[in-house]
Amino acid sequence: MTDISAPRPSITPATPFVSTAFHEPQPAPVSTRGPILWARQHLFGSVPQVLLTLFGIWLVYVTVPPLIKFFLIDAVWTGTNRDACLAEKLGRPVGACWPFIWAKLDQLIYGFYPASERWRVNVVYWLGALLLLPLLIQSLPYKRLNAIAFFGVYPVVAFVLLTGGNLDLQRFVLGWLGVDFSTIGGAQGLRIGFWVDYVLSTVLLTAIAFGISRFLAGPEGGRSAAQTTLSVLGVLAVVLLAVDIDTGLPQVETRLWGGLLVTLVIAVTGITVSLPFGILLALGRRSKLQLVKWLCIIFIEFWRGVPLITVLFFATYMLPLFLPGRFTIDGLLRALVGVALFASAYMAEVVRGGLQAIPKGQYEGAMAVGLRSGLMMRLVVLPQALKLVIPGIVNNFIGLFKDTTLVLIVSIFDLLGSMRAAFTDPNWASPTTLFTGFGFAGIIYFVFCFGMSRYSMALEKRLDRAQRH
Amino acid sequence: MSTDPIIAEVEATAPKIAVEMTGVNKWYGDFHVLRDVNLTVERGERLVICGPSGSGKSTLIRCINRLEEHQKGRIVVDGIELTDDLKRIDEVRREVGMCFQHFNLFPHLTILENCTLAPMWVRKMPKKEAEDLAMHFLEKVKIPHQAHKYPGQLSGGQQQRVAIARALCMRPRIMLFDEPTSALDPEMVKEVLDTMVSLAQDGMTMLCVTHEMGFARQVANRVIFMDAGQIVEMNEPNAFFSNPQHERTKLFLSQILH
Numbered sequence: 001m002t003d004i005s006a007p008r009p010s011i012t013p014a015t016p017f018v019s020t021a022f023h024e025p026q027p028a029p030v031s032t033r034g035p036i037l038w039a040r041q042h043l044f045g046s047v048p049q050v051l052l053t054l055f056g057i058w059l060v061y062v063t064v065p066p067l068i069k070f071f072l073i074d075a076v077w078t079g080t081n082r083d084a085c086l087a088e089k090l091g092r093p094v095g096a097c098w099p100f101i102w103a104k105l106d107q108l109i110y111g112f113y114p115a116s117e118r119w120r121v122n123v124v125y126w127l128g129a130l131l132l133l134p135l136l137i138q139s140l141p142y143k144r145l146n147a148i149a150f151f152g153v154y155p156v157v158a159f160v161l162l163t164g165g166n167l168d169l170q171r172f173v174l175g176w177l178g179v180d181f182s183t184i185g186g187a188q189g190l191r192i193g194f195w196v197d198y199v200l201s202t203v204l205l206t207a208i209a210f211g212i213s214r215f216l217a218g219p220e221g222g223r224s225a226a227q228t229t230l231s232v233l234g235v236l237a238v239v240l241l242a243v244d245i246d247t248g249l250p251q252v253e254t255r256l257w258g259g260l261l262v263t264l265v266i267a268v269t270g271i272t273v274s275l276p277f278g279i280l281l282a283l284g285r286r287s288k289l290q291l292v293k294w295l296c297i298i299f300i301e302f303w304r305g306v307p308l309i310t311v312l313f314f315a316t317y318m319l320p321l322f323l324p325g326r327f328t329i330d331g332l333l334r335a336l337v338g339v340a341l342f343a344s345a346y347m348a349e350v351v352r353g354g355l356q357a358i359p360k361g362q363y364e365g366a367m368a369v370g371l372r373s374g375l376m377m378r379l380v381v382l383p384q385a386l387k388l389v390i391p392g393i394v395n396n397f398i399g400l401f402k403d404t405t406l407v408l409i410v411s412i413f414d415l416l417g418s419m420r421a422a423f424t425d426p427n428w429a430s431p432t433t434l435f436t437g438f439g440f441a442g443i444i445y446f447v448f449c450f451g452m453s454r455y456s457m458a459l460e461k462r463l464d465r466a467q468r469h
Numbered sequence: 470m471s472t473d474p475i476i477a478e479v480e481a482t483a484p485k486i487a488v489e490m491t492g493v494n495k496w497y498g499d500f501h502v503l504r505d506v507n508l509t510v511e512r513g514e515r516l517v518i519c520g521p522s523g524s525g526k527s528t529l530i531r532c533i534n535r536l537e538e539h540q541k542g543r544i545v546v547d548g549i550e551l552t553d554d555l556k557r558i559d560e561v562r563r564e565v566g567m568c569f570q571h572f573n574l575f576p577h578l579t580i581l582e583n584c585t586l587a588p589m590w591v592r593k594m595p596k597k598e599a600e601d602l603a604m605h606f607l608e609k610v611k612i613p614h615q616a617h618k619y620p621g622q623l624s625g626g627q628q629q630r631v632a633i634a635r636a637l638c639m640r641p642r643i644m645l646f647d648e649p650t651s652a653l654d655p656e657m658v659k660e661v662l663d664t665m666v667s668l669a670q671d672g673m674t675m676l677c678v679t680h681e682m683g684f685a686r687q688v689a690n691r692v693i694f695m696d697a698g699q700i701v702e703m704n705e706p707n708a709f710f711s712n713p714q715h716e717r718t719k720l721f722l723s724q725i726l727h
Contacts, residue, residue: 055479240671365573368589369639370562379586383577463577 028403111258164251173201189246254332258413279349316410350392354385394456493542515687520695566636567588574620606634
């Protein structure tokens with residue numbers, strides 16, 4: 001051992017010091033940085049920085065002016081057919097052919113939705129915007145009511161408005177079990193037979209739920225299970241009544257839908273279904289119940305393993321071959337289900353990432369105050385996990401929004417599909433039609449995706465501010 | 470100092486025996502963490518459990534609210550035997566509060582929300598009542614003015630005091646403390662210990678895993694020394710510190726008391 005008390009010549013002996021003055025806090029120095037100083041620091045600080053800055057300026061120079069020239073300066077703004085956009089007829093270079101877009105705008109927004117019924121689509125658009133915006137703005141009140149309106153009522157209203165409703169429901173549970181009342185007719189598009197079936201089935205299902213839960217969890221459990229079943233079936237009855245009743249609106253088949261309408265229907269459905277479904281799958285995958293866990297793993301890995309195109313193709317062309325004859329499912333609905341399941345599997349893995357980032361102490365803290373696993377997940381774990389993976393979730397939303405365009409291969413014409421259909425019109429064939437069309441479609445997609453991106457960033461900032469460490 | 474009426478009322482209705490462990494054994498894989506532990510804690514008792522790291526003291530108290538599962542033996546808490554039955558586990562957790570080394574507050578909720586969460590969702594208490602109760606206990610731990618801040622904005626000592634208040638809001642009959650001051654800066658240890666002392670004065674049944682020997686002397690009825698998963702020595706604090714019997718205890722005390 002070395003003797004630490006031995007003198008070391010290189011160190012000067014310590015001078016005793018006792019602080020005698022208390023230093024009052026002083027304001028931070030005023031920033032002296034002007035724009036020139038800022039530029040010198042951030043743009044021309046070193047040789048590589050200077051080179052990168054010059055490269056950036058060059059990049060802007062070669063891309064922005066030509067785009068402005070094409071889309072604005074040289075663009076044609078009015079006209080009734082291709083002649084307006086031909087350079088040889090105009091005698092000047094021609095940029096974007098905007099009259100083409102104006103002429104095709106209805107087709108791009110509504111597809112082949114009958115012109116006399118397009119007001120219904122407009123109502124759905126506006127209603128959606130009116131319900132969604134206040135939901136996104138934090139400071140506005142009535143969030144719960146608003147959420148019920150948007151996620152519960154709006155889909156039903158939109159469905160009835162867009163399709164015309166009047167589904168002519170025939171059988172509920174008993175009907176499929178062989179006790180058929182469907183021959184009893186009715187009025188207003190409603191079959192009395194179906195509703196007889198519904199009421200009897202409700203009684204039957206409630207009784208079954210009551211019996212099983214009473215057997216498993218005692219009288220209290222039986223009563224609550226019966227109540228739950230009854231209220232679920234009650235809500236379902238209202239929904240079914242809404243889609244079954246004859247509203248007097250002419251039916252519009254989904255194969256007539258198209259353009260932005262289809263893009264939004266698929267994207268919004270995919271987004272709103274995939275998040276809750278993905279959360280359930282992620283929780284299931286981490287469940288201690290082996291059966292649940294493995295079912296979730298198989299589901300997730302299956303949907304992640306096959307390409308969306310295969311899914312859509314299978315759903316559209318192969319599924320009908322396997323289903324019994326009287327079973328026909330609407331083409332758009334099949335694509336919707338395919339997209340929703342596909343997106344859920346992706347979402348599940350994003351959410352699982354967030355769940356894994358929550359420290360064990362949070363689970364223990366929640367358990368120690370007596371929260372059961374369901375409440376623990378809902379109140380403690382998920383709020384933190386979801387906040388962590390907002391970037392990943394929004395990434396998925398944006399990807400999904402753009403992937404909707406793949407439904408084109410099963411002959412559903414979304415925005416881009418309608419655009420490509422419009423290109424085939426010889427009336428508007430010109431050298432710049434294609435660029436104009438794709439440019440316009442690109443702008444629309446960008447507006448939606450950039451909107452989602454900005455909103456998520458604002459959301460992250462808000463949540464961060466509340467919990468800053 | 471007057472005792473807290475709520476705690477006094479809760480403790481008055483509790484059964485005479487708070488915790489009873491008989492022949493408790495537990496393994497982590499092949500590692501035998503708890504070996505035949507027998508322990509009875511009466512209502513109102515304050516136990517301090519100490520011992521070297523890895524001796525099973527944390528595991529022992531975490532078995533009491535079933536954060537850890539024992540594999541052999543019986544644990545009866547407040548008259549309820551802990552088994553696989555989830556209902557009993559829920560019941561026990563409602564009656565047993567716990568504070569952790571790293572506080573484990575919920576960072577996405579305000580201090581007040583941290584305190585009202587369990588009373589509202591587990592005890593189904595109306596919001597107003599839960600908030601009044603939370604403010605009562607936040608005042609007891611001397612941080613009512615921080616109620617609307619988030620845990621991340623508080624110091625370690627304040628966070629631990631909030632954790633104590635959060636546990637008290639469930640009106641527990643027993644409080645468990647798992648090294649509550651080990652993660653704190655030296656200057657903050659005292660404020661947490663003071664809170665625990667005042668809790669002891671209210672008559673709360675407490676089991677504390679801690680190395681704060683001053684605290685043990687001041688409030689404990691009994692000190693338990695554990696080593697290698699077993700209770701090696703148990704005595705009232707004065708005798709425990711001045712006259713330890715077991716060699717292992719003597720060695721341990723000589724390491725931590727100078």
